[in-house]
Amino acid sequence: MHLTLEFGGGLELLCQSTKIHSVDVKPKPGEDKLAMRDLLVWVKSNLIKERPEMFMKGDSVRPGVLVLINDCDWELCGSLDTELEEKDNVVFISTLHGG
Amino acid sequence: MHLTLEFGGGLELLCQSTKIHSVDVKPKPGEDKLAMRDLLVWVKSNLIKERPEMFMKGDSVRPGVLVLINDCDWELCGSLDTELEEKDNVVFISTLHGG
Amino acid sequence: NGATLSGLSPKMIHRYSRHLLLPDFGVEGQLKLSKSSILVVGAGGLGSPVAMYLASCGVGCLGIVDSDIVELNNLHRQIIHTEAYVGQSKVKSAASSCHAINSSVKLVEHREALQAVNALDIVSKYDIVVDATDNLPSRYMISDCCVLLDKPLVSGAALGMEGQLTVYNYNGGPCYRCLFPTPPPSTACQRCSDSGVLGVVPGVIGCLQALEAIKVASAVGEPLSGRMLLFDALSSRTRTVKIRGRSPLCPICGENAAFTRENFQSFDYENFTQSPMSDRSSEKLNL
């Protein structure tokens, strides 16, 4: 499954300062669907190069990170259970506090 | 064919100040494709309520109007000959000079 | 047209003529603006354009709250302050600039830090609040206060080469806690003084905050409620995304919220976020 993953708000620093990643992710063996839950695990193993605790906490993202699937808050479409589709765009962005 | 048409930079004033129009446009009888050339004629007859010379000149848009198909300048994809596809987004925007 | 212009003096008609000509804004928008009062929390990188544009556009009353002093390393982005004010109160400096732009706006100087103990008193005097602060505990505190007092909150943030913007607690929309019920680990809380910020980035976000405040005050257009604007200066890309609505379970604005003014005034926001409200003690530059 082809996906575009984007990191912002400082999270790109966890993956070698690259903001946009064009990736192919396979569903787990024996399954034909990819859920956000599985994508997070894949991202943590394949893209996050340092301080994984700045990306995940438990089986979800850490507090302060917004997840957007096709420009829409994942809370509106199932959070961890959201099933991804071909060519989906997923953004992980850390909220900023500066000014 | 379902299309989203948007007007900006003052062109919305030609269609009763509505910026976004969600429309269904049929190809001409006997044809199965809809080209931008045909869409312009359709827009002029169906959406433009006043001063059509502010929208078209000859068989194209008047000078100073940019046409964007799916966020891309129509000059990059065939201008009048571009064939539209289901769910395409077409923006007509007049260039601004104020400051 | 005499009737519709009532309330605007000849001088106002002249000064704001470019607003009055706007079909979507017009006399009605200007009148509403002239009757509105807006509080800007923070007279820094975001607060500079917010206060200047709100003064120039003709809001009725503009309050500015900040306890900081103008420092030379603020001036690369805080365009409301001049070199002459280095060492003086930011609020005094900002009010002076706003007064020079538009002497008909009532300016209120709050030369103190907005904190849980004084926030209800100060915020209750205004119709709209603009969060132009630079730290996490203030963001939670201001949002909670705006929920308690039912004030719309225009919230902006900028760091590095990025900015974010949304309107909280507006028209049934979410509050800050609906989005961020749990604070991030304190190690994730970077400030401009730690990580830097390109000066014009808070300029862009601050102008957009002033715009949202003007839209709310004049009841024109669709404010950014339930939506968030994300700005990346390096690529000049902006996206406006749909965010969650008000959470029924939110401990502050939810259906069964039991958070009172008394709870608010005694809530320890610095402890909650494990992060300080003021960063003056941590000012340093490691090159």
Next chain:
Amino acid sequence: NGATLSGLSPKMIHRYSRHLLLPDFGVEGQLKLSKSSILVVGAGGLGSPVAMYLASCGVGCLGIVDSDIVELNNLHRQIIHTEAYVGQSKVKSAASSCHAINSSVKLVEHREALQAVNALDIVSKYDIVVDATDNLPSRYMISDCCVLLDKPLVSGAALGMEGQLTVYNYNGGPCYRCLFPTPPPSTACQRCSDSGVLGVVPGVIGCLQALEAIKVASAVGEPLSGRMLLFDALSSRTRTVKIRGRSPLCPICGENAAFTRENFQSFDYENFTQSPMSDRSSEKLNL
């Protein structure tokens, strides 16, 4: 780090510390900025934030060109001017504000209209040009001049509740004439004085223009060349669209272009666009 900091005085290191901390900008970006010279054409709604942010961020030399006088009905959006300067030169007023923000920037006051007869002389002294004008003939004239002198042009526009922004003639990208070979009918050319403008809209676009100029000057990020940003204030929606590249047939920048400096100096831009460069004679308000 002594070597990489060479060129920045201790005072600059302090003033611009928040820029120096930025991994994407740093000492190198600040040094390039401090060596750059930028011309802002127009000290009005767009030019106000452009000049203020370019001064505050520390460009080496900032030129401002405009022949206008500050009027009261400018002040709802032109935040660089104060009431005290009504009736005086906009350039004098703008330079004074910029100097107060950052006395280390070299300011050059061009108190005259930029026209075909003087543009080559003036523009040739700068590295980058910012078009912050309010009329069509100036936009063609500035673009043609920038092609002849090979200067990147940061072009912004605002009217009503909308704004547009792009960078012309940069790195092989298109010029204004590549996009608009034929001027629009003069009846389509509205100005802020005819149609109005919400004051903070040129604020947003001007900040974005300053950002693009900073990116070009410091060689950081991807400037908006071959792309255009469209901003709608009512809905707070922004889109960045891909536009055509340089046209081989462009009469000014194309492969066989035969447009010389002599052609330029005698070209009648007002006649070409059927539109005047100055709108002072047409100032009126119809309510």
